[in-house]
Amino acid sequence: MKMRARTLELLRRLVEIKSPSGEEDEILGFISDHIERSGFKIVEEKYGVIVRGANENFWVVTHVDTVNTNYKFCFDGYYAYGTGVCDAKGSVAAILMALDALNEKSAPRGEKHAEECDEKSDLNMSIALLRDEEGEGTGSEEFARRSRGSDCGNSGDGRNDDLILSCGGDDECEVRGREEDGRREGNKGEREKGEKEKEREKERETERRRGRRRNKKNGNMRAVVMEPTSLRVADAHLGSLEVLLRVYGMSAHGSTPEMGVNAIEEMFRILKDLRELHPCFLQCIRGGSDLYAVPERCEARLEFRLKPSESASSLKKALIEVISSRCIVVIDGEYVRGTDARGEVVCHVDILDETDGFRIEGVAREALEFAIHSTGMTVEYCEMPSWTDALNLHEFGWDVAVWGPGELWRCHTPSERISLDEIAHATRILIALNELCVQVEK
Structure with a gap:
């Protein structure tokens, strides 16, 4: 052939x-x-x-x-x-x-x-x-x-070489090698060790997504x-800051929009400010319904692509500053700061990826x-x-x-x-x- x-x-x-x-x-x-x-x-x-x-x-x-x-x-x-x-x-x-x-x-x-x-x-x-x-x-x-x-995967002697990510604080993580016995028995001590491994895995995932892992040669x-x-x-290779924004306003009957706070319109204002801060790609936006009512929620997912000279961490800080100038900001489930004269607009910010190029x-x-x-x-x-x-x-x-x-x-x-x-x-x-x-x- x-x-x-x-x-x-x-x-x-x-x-x-x-x-x-x-x-x-x-x-x-x-x-x-x-x-x-x-x-x-x-x-x-x-x-x-x-x-x-x-x-x-x-x-x-x-x-x-x-x-x-x-x-x-x-x-x-x-x-x-x-x-x-x-x-x-x-x-x-x-x-x-x-x-x-x-x-x-x-x-x-x-x-x-x-x-x-x-x-x-x-x-x-x-x-x-x-x-x-x-x-x-x-x-x-x-x-x-x-x-x-040459030590990739199984070493052939019944033991596995694994790497554990140990976090010593928000800004300090280190990768250290640890040999684990290839034969794990289901006793109490091993079960406890398995639970700790799950906790470490969760920590590793958090650190990976936020880009805070120290570069280990x-x-x-x-x-x-x-x-x-x-x-x-x-x-x-360009870096990335990917975020999910969820803006909450206040609903009202569609015939009286002045009595509510339109979450979609508030989202548009935030997106305009963010695009003036740095070019970004809007992946999707959702909000509103076929009900005759002021939308009280709007969600948008966007990505900022970063040159190698740009810092994802610095852009994240600037992004939060921009959003907090318009509304109350909650990032990853925790209140950060922000002011809203009416006290009626809240923006939740979830960081999906934070990686330097x-x-x-x-x-x-x-x-x-x-x-x-x-x-x-x-x-x-x-x-x-x-x-x-x-x-x-x-x-x-x-x-x-x-x-x-x-x-x-x-x-x-x-x-x-x-x-x-x-x-x-x-x-x-x-x-x-x-x-x-x-x-x-x-």
């Missing part, structure tokens, strides 16, 4: 397996079977599937989950369409095609031969295919916490995170650029404006690059698409990167 036809069939199978965040088991099973048929050993973890290469400090990472839509797969002769075809199943297809090529380049591997040889002898880079990027990002967070050089770990960039290399410069990017050059392609650059798993890896001190096939702006829409040519280019670049990994300093 020709390479193009094989790529198309593989992409079709990947897209036709529905894999919204939280429902990735089937697609991970399909991917695992494909990799094992190529003669490479996989390790199944709760956060995804990993394939260890000779260099366990250099990884190619992408995600297998999608947003929860159901756009059918189709192909027009050049572009393939469907949910997740670009974000990021096109990248998954490129990785699997690269592994197939490495398998075909080596001596034929039957089942007997696979038992007699080193499964990763032709694989220099390591690979991680992760869950939950489109959801809460727990796949890459867990992967980053558990990855420390994680050795020389490097990764190329595959996301749609039209095969351009991201030289910067960063410049992308390091060995991972240099290796990727070299691999692109070696295939005869020209290196072009862009910024990555969307949240990706690279942010979680960066928080844990990884040196990351962001790059991959497909047009980001079309993702999550009915027009999401990817060309087979881009997947083929990405496959060749991954093969070149694999060859280069033996030269990358560990």
Whole structure:
């Protein structure tokens, strides 16, 4: 079967397996079977599937989950369409095609031969295919916490190396390693330990969402995170401040609007002020009803995208100042401050994400650029404006690059698409990167 036809069939199978965040088991099973048929050993973890290469400090990472839509797969002769075809199943297809090529380049591997040889002898880079990027990002967070050089996941001796986030206060957190016995008995002491672990996990989630985790250097770990960039290399990753605003006014009969406080109109005033503070993207807004009454509640979700030079924490403080000049502010359930002459307008502010951006410069990017050059392609650059798993890896001190096939702006829409040519280019670049990994300093 020709390479193009094989790529198309593989992409079709990947897209036709529905894999919204939280429902990735089937697609991970399909991917695992494909990799094992190529003669490479996989390790199944709760956060995804990993394939260890000779260099366990250099990884190619992408995600297998999608947003929860159901756009059918189709192909027009050049572009393939469907949910997740670009974000990021096109990248998954490129990785699997690269592994197939490495398998075909080596001596034929039957089942007997696979038992007699080193499964990763032709694989220099390591690979991680992760869950939950489109959801809460727990796949890459867990992967980053558990990855420390060659000690990634199970160490093979019946013990697991885990990383526990210990919070010493609002502004001080540190990550410290702790070995946990792989055999847990259900006695009282272990149950209490399990409850403490749940409490720590809740603390970790809070710290992750608010971006207060201290950047813990994680050795020389490097990764190329595959996301749609039209095969351009991201030289910067934008940060994000994502907030949910809920404005409460006072209802009144529709014929006497002067007796109430219209929450929708108050929300419009707040949004106008915030856009003067910093450009933002309004994701959704809800309020009002078909009742003939003044709306007493309005909800809006918006995102501020931040350059690497901008601070999410500073913008949050400025945002609260702006809102508190118009009404009473309650942030994350606690009263902060604010005045309202009538005492009738309250705005609840929930911080959904608070992450600083960063410049992308390091060995991972240099290796990727070299691999692109070696295939005869020209290196072009862009910024990555969307949240990706690279942010979680960066928080844990990884040196990351962001790059991959497909047009980001079309993702999550009915027009999401990817060309087979881009997947083929990405496959060749991954093969070149694999060859280069033996030269990358560990």
